Structure formats: C-alpha cells, structure tokens
Amino acid sequence: MAELARLAGITVRTLRFYRERKLLPPPRREGRIAWYDDHHLARLRTISALLERGHTLTGIAELAEAFDHGRDVADLLGVGTPSEEEPVRLTPEELAARFEDEVTPDNLAAAMDLGYLGTDGDEIVHISARLLDVSAALVREGIPLAEVLAAGARVRAHADALAQLFTDLVLQHAAEVDLQRLRPLARTVVEAELSLALDRRLNQPADR
Template sequence: MIRPMKNVPSFLHKLFNQAAEAPAMPDAEYTVDELAVEAGTTVRNLRAYQDRGLLPPPERRGRVGIYNGEHLARLRLIGQLLERGYSIASIRELLEAWEQGRDLAHVLGLEQAIVGAWNLVEPTRLGFDEVQVLFGADLTDDNMDRARELGLIEFAGDHLRVLNPRVFSAGVQLYRSGIPLDALLEQFAAIRRQVEPVSAGIVRMIVEHLVNPLLSSSLPHVSELNDLNRQLLALRPLVEQVVDSELARGLQLSANQELGERVGELLKGFLKR
C-alpha cells in the first residue's frame, strides 16, 4: 500500500506523495507486458525491480500475474529516482523508509551532513576518583548535579561520561588557575544561554540559503547531495572562526574596561597615601 508521508523535505514530499495519490485509474489492471509499456520500461527491468524488492508482487490469477495502478505509480517513481542518479540499493532504502514512515532526509544523508558537521568530539570516560583528584573539595554533590544538568557529564555506573571533553579540559585548566568550580559552572550556563540563540540563527541562515534552494522544487541529483554534504562539512570551521573572532573582540573590550577601572582605582588609592 502506497501512502503519503509528512515531515519530509518538500521535494521528497512532492515526489513520493505524487506516487501516493496515483494512480489516476486506480482500478486499471495490467499484465507484465502492458505494465512495462505503460511505465516506459522493459519487462526485464520490471522483473529485476521485483527481484530486488522495489516492486510488490502482482496478484496471481491462475498462471498470470495482474498488476494495478499502484504498481505503475511505483515504477514511475523508481524511474525518476534512477534518472537522478540514485542506485537500486539507495532506492530500495528510500522506499522502505517511506513505507515505514521514517524520515527520508535521514536516509539521503542530509540529516547526517547537517548534524554531523557540527558534532563535537566523542565523549570520554573518567573514574570518580580521577575527577576528585582534578577538582578536590569543590567536587560537591551540588556541583556534580549542576554539571549533569548542563549536559557536561553523565553518570555511568562507577564512571562519569564527559560529554564535551574540550569544555571539560578547559574547565580543569581554569580551575587550576584559581577559579572555583561553582563559578565556572555558573559562567558556562550563562555562555550557553547566549550562544544557543546565536547558533540557532546561524543554522537557520544556512538552511534558508543553502539547503532549502536545493530541496524546494525537485529531487536533487546524487552529485548535488554530495556537493551539499561537502559544503556543510566545510562551513563549521568558517563559522567557528567568526564566532571566535567576535568572542576575542568582546573579551578584549571587557578586559580593557574592567582592568582599566581596577588599575585606576589602585592608582587613586596609591596617590592618596
């Protein structure tokens, strides 16, 4: 049974739902030769699609297989996908995902390209004793719970999963410099509150100007999807460069102001002596 899908990119929604709404003649019946002619393919191809699980079997009437409009719609869909450069294996996976209600964007690799391009390094595991050595008396239950709430760690039996080793490593160095752990956690929470809206805006910009134009009207060719994947993977360091530069600028301005005021106060106190 061919059925419509929701929550998929518009080009896939249009293409697959055209097949779902077909056929114009739902009661039409075809022999294998008639179906091949109607679909603009060959009997050999039709049987190959059946053997590979792309086309449901016909209704058997004695020794004759009878196909219907849904078979024709499926064949036309397969033809369009083949014309766009999709392999038989990829088409089979798309059709299976479609029938099971799964996200076709994920099957095409778009989700992985977008999400994977921004994934952080893999989590690491540390024993509680190791973490205790790093943070000493500051490793209180409250601080542990706060770190977990912020998604920095997870409890895993007798170990901790450090979900973002880069942030954890920076936190260790800052703690060693003399900043208390609770102050670090509070500042991290503040950073996240500011960064998440900025990150959302960046992703919306990328989707609007790079992803949507490719997915808005027609099924992209495999080569176009590959190009998009590469482009998305190349964007992360560029975006990080902009964000890092702006953060450095903000730190410089704040440092000049805060340190300047503090030094000024010290000088005033010295001159009054």
C-alpha cells in the first residue's frame, strides 16, 4: 500500500480513505498479503486528475461505478471493428477534458447504452472518432451532452432504417452485387438529401 501511495503521489491515509469510499477496486490477496497493480495506479491517477478538474469525490465514485459496470469493448465491437469508422481510446480524465462537467454517471451510462462507449481495462473506447469530435463540438456550442446523446439515439434509429432500405433495394434487384459497393452510393444519397433538407430548414422564415 505504501508503494502504491508513493507512486500515485498521495499519502497512505488518503489511499485508505479512497478504499473506504470504494473509489478503488480491492487488491488481489495472497494469504495476508494484498497486491496492487497498474490498474489501481491508473485509477488513483484518474481520481487525482478529476479532482483537479473540479469533480467531487461523490461524483467520482458514481463515475467509477458506472465505468466498472459499463459495456465491455468486446460487446461494443461485437460485430467486428467498424470498416470505415476509427475507434478512439481515452482515459477517463481525457474523456472528462473533452466534455468538462458534462461527464456525469447518467451521460456515461447513456453513451454506453447507445453503443458509443465501451471499456477496456482502464481505458474507454469510443466507437467513432468522427462521432466523438462532433459530440464535443456540439457541447462546446452550448448544447447539453444529454440532449446530444438523445439526438444521437434518434439519428441511430433513422440511420438503421436507411441502411435497411438500401440493402433491401439492392438485394431485391441485384442479388449478386457486393453489398460493400453499396456504401459510397448510399452515403452520397443520404448526404445530398440531408444537405437539401438543411437548406429547406435554414431558408424558412424565422417565425415558422
């Protein structure tokens, strides 16, 4: 315990306090000896970083619980690594730095339920660098992260319906086609239609 506290830059008394607050997973025990590892050190460094950013110990404990019970990255990537989207690995403090005080247990759970986030040891994995960047950009514009995630769930439902429409269309009329060739065609249609829809919305009078 003393060695772990020294490496983490805290006192043994503080380490015991964190254990009492269940901020730290229990050590591996061999008889009367308790062994700590890099996982415990990473958690302590995360706690220190979150405290420096203004998070309370109560909030950190809630985040730790959500993190420990979150979806494993194997579940997140259960269908295989996305063919076009690039997953991003983040430490909890890096995630907090992107979204500041918007990283709450409820938002973390919502992002995991949506399939945006999974856990891999002490790291968080986001399914898509592009979705991560645009989510952070929307939050910087003043939109609460909870509403960004709620909108993401609605977009996911529409995207699934569009994907079904295009695959059904191709399979109905060209059963021998390689469905991978459908990707750029479908993406072009969706991007063009969305662009036109935004034009229509943005050109409407303000009172409509």
